[in-house]
Amino acid sequence: MSSDERDGRRVTRDFVRIRKSALAANDRVAGELRDRFRDAGTLVLNLVSAPGSGKTTLLEQTVRRLRDELSLGVLEGDVATELDAERIRALGVPARQIVTGGACHLESRIVRRALEEAEFPPLDILFIENVGNLVCPTSYDLGEDFKVALVSVPEGDDKPFKYPGIFRRALIAVVTKVDLLPHFSFDLDRVRERVATLNPAARFVAVSSTTGEGVDAWCDLLREALAAKREGRPWP
Amino acid sequence: MHEMGIALEIHRVCREAVAGRGPGRIEKVRVAVGELSAIEPDLLRFAWEAVTRETTDEGAALEIEWHRTEQVCPSCGPVPDRAPGTWLRLCPSCGGPLELRGGTELEVLDLVFAAEDDPPGPGGDEPGEESA
Numbered sequence A: 001m002s003s004d005e006r007d008g009r010r011v012t013r014d015f016v017r018i019r020k021s022a023l024a025a026n027d028r029v030a031g032e033l034r035d036r037f038r039d040a041g042t043l044v045l046n047l048v049s050a051p052g053s054g055k056t057t058l059l060e061q062t063v064r065r066l067r068d069e070l071s072l073g074v075l076e077g078d079v080a081t082e083l084d085a086e087r088i089r090a091l092g093v094p095a096r097q098i099v100t101g102g103a104c105h106l107e108s109r110i111v112r113r114a115l116e117e118a119e120f121p122p123l124d125i126l127f128i129e130n131v132g133n134l135v136c137p138t139s140y141d142l143g144e145d146f147k148v149a150l151v152s153v154p155e156g157d158d159k160p161f162k163y164p165g166i167f168r169r170a171l172i173a174v175v176t177k178v179d180l181l182p183h184f185s186f187d188l189d190r191v192r193e194r195v196a197t198l199n200p201a202a203r204f205v206a207v208s209s210t211t212g213e214g215v216d217a218w219c220d221l222l223r224e225a226l227a228a229k230r231e232g233r234p235w236p
Numbered sequence B: 001m002h003e004m005g006i007a008l009e010i011h012r013v014c015r016e017a018v019a020g021r022g023p024g025r026i027e028k029v030r031v032a033v034g035e036l037s038a039i040e041p042d043l044l045r046f047a048w049e050a051v052t053r054e055t056t057d058e059g060a061a062l063e064i065e066w067h068r069t070e071q072v073c074p075s076c077g078p079v080p081d082r083a084p085g086t087w088l089r090l091c092p093s094c095g096g097p098l099e100l101r102g103g104t105e106l107e108v109l110d111l112v113f114a115a116e117d118d119p120p121g122p123g124g125d126e127p128g129e130e131s132a
């Protein structure tokens, strides 16, 4: 600062080594949540897609199939509305809306607070529907077991390579709205290959919430992942 | 546009690292950003300017060390010359499956802190020479 130099002050330059994640604050709380979920035996999925890809509709179909067999809970992230949580509650499954007030992703502290307010019963599976966005949620750990990346047929089969960050991290990749395949030039095998390029371990499933195609296969993956977690095995 | 939140966190981490050093200004910060970190370098620079504006650290340089993701063949080694944003499904030499390595970095590396020394006392002592 020039004024300080005029006053006769000297400036000493120090090199300060840091080497710390720019996400450390979020990751610390996510770690606490993960410990809590492990102790409770709750499988936690963080669902990430563009807006309108069919996350809530798939969750509706999922809870219809699993609600009599497993204890389920849903956190619904949305920029502005309460509608998604109401859709889930209408099916008799506890759901809590998180209205982010414009924020483009959920963070671990927000999830922690929502869980305190939700007072869910002990859960087998907690679904966290993230805010509709394929980029911003990528970096934020919410204490989940894994992320699920969804892309719908109308969005196009190039999505995995356009958003490699999320498809690199997700352990399940879901193509939704496959009932629309006849109307779009969307190559399912190409998506499967692209997903495998980015993450060879990821499981792949193609579903239609309208016809029900693939939804049982998706539910089977959830049962597998839950069983693995309960037995302390890595999955997939 | 979560770069704003990331820039705030980078600034917080930097300020925490120089707490206890007395008054002074952060002049330069280096961060590592990976190709798969979901961070857009230009947006991060823009956000950094915004979050440091009207703070002691206004004008601090943000230097981004960019980390490419490597596609590696277990038998033939790294695949050279992959165009940015494109991904190869199979090894161009042997046709085997490729692995990805690196590119998820999002880390504050180091900074340069300009500490203001105390002004010289009335007796004309050189600052920094008195014994503690």
Ligand SMILES: Nc1nc2c(ncn2[C@@H]2O[C@H](COP(=O)(O)OP(=O)(O)O)[C@@H](O)[C@H]2O)c(=O)[nH]1
Pocket: A049, A050, A051, A052, A053, A054, A055, A056, A057, A058, A132, A176, A177, A178, A179, A180, A207, A208, A209, A210, A211
């Ligand atoms: N054709 C078709 N439409 C669907 C399907 N799943 C969802 N949709 C429609 O896509 C729109 C967005 O769905 P929604 O579940 O709210 O998306 P979200 O924003 O990802 O939660 C709604 O109009 C749904 O009716 C599907 O499997 N097939």
Ligand SMILES: [Mg+2]
Pocket: A055, A056, A057, A084, A129
């Ligand atoms: Mg929704």
Ligand SMILES: [Zn+2]
Pocket: B073, B074, B075, B076, B077, B091, B092, B093, B094, B095, B096
């Ligand atoms: Zn090879």
